[in-house]
Amino acid sequence: EIEPHVRAWASLLHPDDKERLLHELEHAGDTPTSIDYRLLARDGRAVWVREDSATVRDSGGEPIYVQTFLRDIGDLKRGEDRRELLEVAEREAASESAERRSRLDLLRRVGGDIAASAELDGALARVAELVVVDLADWCVIDVVDESNELRRVAAARGALIKPNGARSPADDPEAEV
Secondary structure (H helix, E strand, O other): OOOOHHHHHHOOOOHHHHHHHHHHHHHHHOOOOEEEEEEEEOOOOOOEEEEEEEEEEEEOOOOEEEEEEEOOEEEEEEHHHHHHHHHHHHHHHHHHHHEEEEEEEEOOHHHHHHHHHHHHHHHHHHHHHHHHHHOOOOOEEEEEEEOOOOEEEEEEEEHEHHHOEEOOOOOHEEEEE
């Protein structure tokens, strides 16, 4: 039979914490405990508390009573939640920054290849390869020539580009586009 004061205390426990807390307290025995959990306030709010309990013993070592101290740790929990949100935002910002840096590096390499090449078609073929290595699965580059005709100058598919940038000789991406 659960004592009335324990039953009254258990009715104040947040439903998401009740089973865990009762299990921890049941297995704590006479050892000092420090447990964080939520209590339900009269207005229905959940209030985070930290319960520190220790058994007080007489001079012969026999337990006399359990001394418990409850502290409101709501500010601490809200601070932890904010810190976690900030850490997630920081990781997302770092990832976004790395992606932007990668795209800028790609643009720098593309610009360098085009500027350094005497033959535009060869440079654009290299650009298509760079794009599928760093950015896309496919890249097709068409230009309008002097006679106002659309002409395909480069095509690349990511699966055909090896990590060192070399094309697989058996496959011609222009034939597949």
